[in-house]
Amino acid sequence: MKRLRTTAVHGGRDDLADLGVHALPIDLSTTYPIPDQVEGGHALQHLAEGAAHATSPVYARLHNPTVARFEQALAALEGTSAAVAFGSGMAAVTAVVQAACVLTGKSHVVAVRPIYGGTDHLLSSGLLGVRTTYATADRVADAITPRTGLVVVETPANPNLDLLDIAAVVAQVGDVPVVVDNTFATPVLQNPAAFGATYVLHSGTKYLGGHGDVLGGVVACAEEHAGPLRQIRILTGAVLHPLGGYLMHRGLATLPLRVEAAQRGAVELAARLDAHPGTGLVRHPSLPGADPAGLIGTGAQMRGPGAVLAFTTREDPAAVVRRLRLVTPAVSLGSVDTLIEHPSALTHRLVPDAAREASGVPANLLRLSVGLEDVDDIWDDLDQALSSHCEEDYIKPSSSGFREPAAGH
Numbered sequence: 001m002k003r004l005r006t007t008a009v010h011g012g013r014d015d016l017a018d019l020g021v022h023a024l025p026i027d028l029s030t031t032y033p034i035p036d037q038v039e040g041g042h043a044l045q046h047l048a049e050g051a052a053h054a055t056s057p058v059y060a061r062l063h064n065p066t067v068a069r070f071e072q073a074l075a076a077l078e079g080t081s082a083a084v085a086f087g088s089g090m091a092a093v094t095a096v097v098q099a100a101c102v103l104t105g106k107s108h109v110v111a112v113r114p115i116y117g118g119t120d121h122l123l124s125s126g127l128l129g130v131r132t133t134y135a136t137a138d139r140v141a142d143a144i145t146p147r148t149g150l151v152v153v154e155t156p157a158n159p160n161l162d163l164l165d166i167a168a169v170v171a172q173v174g175d176v177p178v179v180v181d182n183t184f185a186t187p188v189l190q191n192p193a194a195f196g197a198t199y200v201l202h203s204g205t206k207y208l209g210g211h212g213d214v215l216g217g218v219v220a221c222a223e224e225h226a227g228p229l230r231q232i233r234i235l236t237g238a239v240l241h242p243l244g245g246y247l248m249h250r251g252l253a254t255l256p257l258r259v260e261a262a263q264r265g266a267v268e269l270a271a272r273l274d275a276h277p278g279t280g281l282v283r284h285p286s287l288p289g290a291d292p293a294g295l296i297g298t299g300a301q302m303r304g305p306g307a308v309l310a311f312t313t314r315e316d317p318a319a320v321v322r323r324l325r326l327v328t329p330a331v332s333l334g335s336v337d338t339l340i341e342h343p344s345a346l347t348h349r350l351v352p353d354a355a356r357e358a359s360g361v362p363a364n365l366l367r368l369s370v371g372l373e374d375v376d377d378i379w380d381d382l383d384q385a386l387s388s389h390c391e392e393d394y395i396k397p398s399s400s401g402f403r404e405p406a407a408g409h
C-alpha cells in the first residue's frame, strides 16, 4: 500500500496512462447505448442489486464512471474496500440510516451529541421513520435496544471539537453498526474504519472538495455494506453529479497539503485566541487538556488536531463577526479561505436550546474553520474584531479548559 500523499495524488487514476489521458475524464452521459438489450438488462440487474459496476452503466442514476473513480480514491484513503458517493453529505447520512435501519426493519438510532445540526435535526425529526436516543459516549450501551439499527457519532464533533474514542464506542454496541462522521478530521488525520466503524461518512462539500464550489457526500465502508447504499442511491436518486465527482476527486490530490497547512494555522490561532481577553473558552484539540484520553498522536486514533476550532466571546458573537474584514462570515468549513459562523444562530439553530447547551455548545460559541491565508493576517482580523470592547486592564481568568460544562457560558 502506498503512503498517504501518494494515494491522495494517484488514487482512482490507475488506468489513465493506458487510456492516454492525464486529467480525470468527465463522463456527462445520462444514458448509454445498449445495442444488445439482453446484455443491457443483465447490467441493469447487477447494478440494481448493488454491484459496483457492470458491463454498461445503463443510465446515470445507476452508475457513473467519473463518480466511481472518486469513490475508488476515497476508499483507498480511508482504507476500506468501497465507497459510495451522494449528492450531499445529508443525502449520505439519509442513505446510511435507510441502509442500517429501514432496510433491516430497525426503528431506533443512538446518537452522541453534539453532531452537525442538520444530522441532529434529521434524526430527531422522525422523517426517516426512526426514533433517536441521544446518549453520552460512555453510555451508548445503555441506550441500545433490540430495535437499534445504527449508532451515530462525530469526532471531532461539529461545532465544539469534542473528541470521542471510536473503539470505545464500538466496544459498547455489539453487532449494531457505527457511523463516524469524519468530515472534520478527513482521511488525512483519521481513519475510523481502522477502529471498528462500519460506515465512515464525509460531507465532501468541506475539505474533500476544498474550495467551496462543490456539494457532495461520500460513505466509505466494506463492500458488503456498499451494496445496499448503492441500491438506495439508485432508488432515491440521491446521486452525485459527475462534475461534483470530478471536483472532489481533484480535491483529494491536495487534501493532505491543505489539511496540514490549515492545521498549522489552527494550532497557532488556538493558542493566540486562548490568551486573548476577548475570548472565553477556546476549543481545539491541540490545546492543553483537550485530549485527556490521548486520542491524538502517532499510532493513536488521530494523527493531528485538525483545522477547525471554536471559541466563546465575551461580547455578543454577532457583533464580533460583523467587525471581521478578512475572515469570511459563512457556514461550511474546509475551504481555502477562513470561515466563521455562529452555530446557535445557523448550523445548530434547529437543535433545541437546552440540548445544544447540554452538549457543550453555548449560545456565544463561534466556529472557525482555518483556511490557507497567512496566519498573521487571519490573526490581525480576529484580534481587531475581538478587541474593540476589551477594557485595557481586563485580566483573563487562567482557566480555558477544553471541555468545561456548558452551563454559565
Ligand SMILES: Cc1ncc(COP(=O)(O)O)c(C=O)c1O
Binding pocket: 088, 089, 090, 091, 116, 118, 119, 154, 158, 181, 183, 184, 202, 203, 204, 205, 215, 216, 217, 332
Ligand atoms: C460534520 C458534517 N456532516 C454532514 C454535513 C452535511 O453535509 P452537506 O452540507 O454536504 O449536506 C455537514 C454540513 O455542514 C457537516 O458539517
